[in-house]
Amino acid sequence: MEGKNQMTAIEVVEKIQKQADESSNGVRFVTELAIGEAARQGDVYIIRVEDNHPRGEMLSHSQLAQGNTIGSRHLAMHPAKCFQGTTLPPNVTAGTFLGPVVVSQQRFEVNHPEHSTISLPAGTYQSLNQMDAATLDRVRD
Numbered sequence: 578m579e580g581k582n583q584m585t586a587i588e589v590v591e592k593i594q595k596q597a598d599e600s601s602n603g604v605r606f607v608t609e610l611a612i613g614e615a616a617r618q619g620d621v622y623i624i625r626v627e628d629n630h631p632r633g634e635m636l637s638h639s640q641l642a643q644g645n646t647i648g649s650r651h652l653a654m655h656p657a658k659c660f661q662g663t664t665l666p667p668n669v670t671a672g673t674f675l676g677p678v679v680v681s682q683q684r685f686e687v688n689h690p691e692h693s694t695i696s697l698p699a700g701t702y703q704s705l706n707q708m709d710a711a712t713l714d715r716v717r718d
Contacts, residue, residue, distance in 0.1 A: 674706035684698055
C-alpha cells in the first residue's frame with residue numbers, strides 16, 4: 578500500500594530523468610577546489626595541483642581526452658592553456674591515464690557536448706582519464 582509521501586517506480590524514474598536533463602544543460606560552478614581535490618566531467622577527472630606541477634610543452638589544442646569522437650570532446654576553454662602531462666599527482670594510482678595539465682590565471686570552463694559545463698577557479702590542474710579496472714584500458718564516453 579502506498580503512503581502519501583511514497584512515489585511509484587515510474588514517478589521516481591521520471592524525477593531522475595528530469596534532474597538529469599536539467600543538470601546536463603547547466604553550468605556546474607565550482608567556487609573553490611583545494612590542492613588534491615577533483616572535479617569530474619564524464620570519464621575525465623580534473624585534479625587541482627600545485628602551480629609548480631611538472632608539465633611538458635604547450636599543446637596546440639585544448640582537448641583533455643584522446644580521440645576524435647564526440648565523447649572525447651572535453652575542452653578547456655580560453656583563457657586556459659594546456660600542456661603535455663608528464664607526472665601523476667600525489668596519491669594517484671600508477672597506470673592511471675594521464676591527460677594534459679591545464680593552467681589558467683583566470684576562471685575558465687571545461688565544455689563537452691554531452692555533459693554539463695564545469696566552471697573552475699584560476700589555478701593549475703592535472704587531467705586524468707578514467708580507467709576500466711577489468712580491462713586496464715581508458716574509459717571512453
